[in-house]
Amino acid sequence: xxxxxxxxxxxxxxxxxxxxxxxxxxxxxxxxxxxxxxxxxxxxxxxxxxxxxxxxxxxxxxxxxxxxxxxxxxxxxxxxxxxxxxxxxxxxxxxxxxxxxxxxxxxxxxxxxxxxxxxxxxxxxxxxxxxxxxxxxxxxxxxxxxxxxxxxxxxxxxxxxxxxxxxxxxxxxxxxxxxxxxxxxxxxxxxxxxxxxxxxxxxxxxxxxx
Amino acid sequence: xxxxxxxxxxxxxxxxxxxxxxxxxxxxxxxxxxxxxxxxxxxxxxxxxxxxxxxxxxxxxxxxxxxxxxxxxxxxxxxxxxxxxxxxxxxxxxxxxxxxxxxxxxxxxxxxxxxxxxxxxxxxxxxxxxxxxxxxxxxxxxxxxxxxxxxxxxxxxxxxxxxxxxxxxxxxxxxxxxxxxxxxxxxxxxxxxxxxxxxxxxxxxxxxxx
DNA sequence: TGCACTCAGTGCACGCTTGCACTTAGTGTA
DNA sequence: TACACTAAGTGCAAGCGTGCACTGAGTGCA
Numbered sequence: 001x002x003x004x005x006x007x008x009x010x011x012x013x014x015x016x017x018x019x020x021x022x023x024x025x026x027x028x029x030x031x032x033x034x035x036x037x038x039x040x041x042x043x044x045x046x047x048x049x050x051x052x053x054x055x056x057x058x059x060x061x062x063x064x065x066x067x068x069x070x071x072x073x074x075x076x077x078x079x080x081x082x083x084x085x086x087x088x089x090x091x092x093x094x095x096x097x098x099x100x101x102x103x104x105x106x107x108x109x110x111x112x113x114x115x116x117x118x119x120x121x122x123x124x125x126x127x128x129x130x131x132x133x134x135x136x137x138x139x140x141x142x143x144x145x146x147x148x149x150x151x152x153x154x155x156x157x158x159x160x161x162x163x164x165x166x167x168x169x170x171x172x173x174x175x176x177x178x179x180x181x182x183x184x185x186x187x188x189x190x191x192x193x194x195x196x197x198x199x200x201x202x203x204x205x206x207x208x209x210x
Numbered sequence: 211x212x213x214x215x216x217x218x219x220x221x222x223x224x225x226x227x228x229x230x231x232x233x234x235x236x237x238x239x240x241x242x243x244x245x246x247x248x249x250x251x252x253x254x255x256x257x258x259x260x261x262x263x264x265x266x267x268x269x270x271x272x273x274x275x276x277x278x279x280x281x282x283x284x285x286x287x288x289x290x291x292x293x294x295x296x297x298x299x300x301x302x303x304x305x306x307x308x309x310x311x312x313x314x315x316x317x318x319x320x321x322x323x324x325x326x327x328x329x330x331x332x333x334x335x336x337x338x339x340x341x342x343x344x345x346x347x348x349x350x351x352x353x354x355x356x357x358x359x360x361x362x363x364x365x366x367x368x369x370x371x372x373x374x375x376x377x378x379x380x381x382x383x384x385x386x387x388x389x390x391x392x393x394x395x396x397x398x399x400x401x402x403x404x405x406x407x408x409x410x411x412x413x414x415x416x417x418x419x420x
Numbered sequence: 421t422g423c424a425c426t427c428a429g430t431g432c433a434c435g436c437t438t439g440c441a442c443t444t445a446g447t448g449t450a
Numbered sequence: 451t452a453c454a455c456t457a458a459g460t461g462c463a464a465g466c467g468t469g470c471a472c473t474g475a476g477t478g479c480a
Contacts, residue, residue, distance in 0.1 A: 009438055009465060038428060048218055048468045051431065123363055162479085219435060219468055226437085248458060259440050263459065 003204055017055045019045040024066045026119040033063060033129070064132055067118055070111045071140045078102045090154045094164060099148070100202040103167070108198070109191050112175055116184035141168050170201045229255040234276045238325045238327040243339070247282055274345055277328055280321045288312045289357055300364045300414045305371060308359070310412040313377070318408070319401050326394035351378050360401045362388065 006014070023045035028037040038059060042049040056062045081102050088094030121127055145164045149157060174197045182190035216224070233255035238248040248269060266272045290310050298304030305399040329339055355374045359367060384407045393398035 007439070012437085031465075049428095050430090051467055054466075054468095057429090059428070154455070217469070222467085223436070229443095259435055259458095260439075264436075267459090269458075323465090 016045075016047060016051065018064060020047065020052055020055055020068050021069055024062045025114060025118075028063075028066070029114065032117055033119060049150065060132060063118055064135055067115065067132065067138055069137060070114055070118075070159045072143070073107070074106060074111055075140070075144055075147065077106050078144070081105065082147075082151060087151065090152050092155065092159055092163060095152055095155060095160070095208060099163070099167060100206065103171075103198060104195075104203065109173075109194050112178065113186040114176060115175075116179055129176075130198070133159050137172070138166055138167065141165055144168065166205050167201070170205060174201055213257075223328050225260065226255075230257065230265055230272060231276050231279055233322060235280075235322065235328075236275070237271075237395060239324065242305050242327055243329060247420060252364045270342060273328060274342055277325065277342065277346045277413070278349055280324055280328075282315060282344060282353070284318070284321055285350070285354055285357065286408055287316050288354070289314065292357075292361060295404060297361065300362050302365065302369055303357060305362055305365060305370070306416060309373070313381075313408060313412065318381075319396055322388065324391055325395040347378065347382070350362075351375055354378065376415050378409070380415060384408065384411055 020041065023041050024036075027040060027044055038049050041059070041062065045052070051061070056065065078099075082098065085098060088098060113139070119133065132173070134148050141161075141164050145157075145160050148160050148164065149155065158172055174194075178184070178190070178194050178197055182193050184190075215221070229252065234249050236245075237250060248259050248262055251269070251272065252262050255262070262272070266275065268323055288309075293306065295308060298308060321338055329343065351371075351374050353369050355367075358374065359365065359370050362370070384404075387395075388404050390399070392403050394400075
């Protein structure tokens with residue numbers, strides 16, 4: 001972020017883009033990914049439908065941006081906690097424990113519920129949805145791995161990539177189970193289910209398969 | 211107002227112009243007419259200073275629009291009450307009584323307080339301020355007279371003009387006295403003073419000087 | 421199977437905002 | 451009295467939003 005405020009033109013453009021993303025998240029939460037049109041999105045965002053396409057190349061592009069933003073918020077939260085945590089001894093075990101501890105503390109249920117709506121009705125035949133998931137997974141793991149590498153310069157890059165993929169891939173599997181059991185609700189009961197599933201993931205990956 | 215909604219472009223332009231007027235009223239209320247600059251106005255209205263001059267030819271033009279709007283709201287109120295009141299016998303006395311009754315019921319203290327700030331520090335040497343008052347007085351009396359004439363087609367136009375000028379001119383005199391006595395405050399005590407002064411005006415003009 | 425309809429996405433022109441450099445008037449001070 | 455400063459107001463060009471007509475893909479129905 002530059003030290004000075006962006007000018008009004010830049011700020012206005014960014015605000016309008018954000019309004020479109022917020023509208024997409026709101027509509028997805030209410031209707032699921034398939035339940036809204038460009039017209040509804042534009043109306044909710046208080047822009048013209050042409051403006052939606054000035055900012056995004058397609059509706060899928062809007063969903064990707066919405067998805068990425070949800071993940072970015074999680075990674076921002078992780079980065080803030082890391083910055084406030086003493087650096088470990090640089091070992092992979094230490095890195096893993098830090099990430100595992102963060103996953104336990106960060107609110108994942110809210111974003112999970114949101115992502116469930118964004119991926120409403122996703123199945124193997126849904127090419128656009130599958131492409132969306134792959135893109136988001138790629139961006140998320142790349143960013144997280146880069147942040148961790150920056151924090152532990154001595155660690156091997158491949159090791160970090162594998163670690164991150166293990167955990168993030170595990171989260172995807174967890175999401176499927178959690179969603180099946182709770183209907184992707186965001187309440188106290190579903191949070192208990194999530195905490196239990198998460199503990200099993202962290203313990204399993206931490207201990208490996210010896 | 212057209213039956214259909216104005217398009218987004220028209221609505222946005224009108225909203226921005228209104229934001230400038232609202233900002234002017236707010237700043238005048240806080241600092242008086244002389245206490246703010248184009249930069250402050252633009253910032254408060256959340257537009258660029260160029261945009262202020264896209265909508266208005268000068269700062270005085272903004273003040274005129276703000277002033278006119280305050281008066282228009284009062285006349286709108288008067289028109290609504292008139293529309294809900296049975297038409298009198300068309301005599302001037304009847305017209306006068308209707309106007310007098312409306313003046314007693316309509317909230318004048320709020321707008322009076324606002325206009326006092328808009329005309330902050332007005333004196334005989336303040337050419338811009340004097341021009342502003344003349345313009346607003348002209349527009350206000352013209353509009354009010356036209357509305358009354360529409361409502362009483364049989365009445366003589368000159369008679370209506372004189373009647374309206376008597377009352378509106380009297381209101382200006384009343385404002386000076388009220389302001390001197392109450393400091394243009396908008397509270398229960400100042401409202402009592404206003405009610406008393408207004409009653410004297412209406413009674414005096416109604417009875418004439420026989 | 422052809423037609424009609426809907427909706428995502430697009431090109432183009434225009435309206436309006438904004439950034440920025442500029443002029444001018446007014447004011448204060450040495 | 452001259453100079454420096456401030457702020458109102460202006461011209462021009464660029465950025466962005468919007469209106470609108472359009473194309474094409476997908477879908478449903480006779």
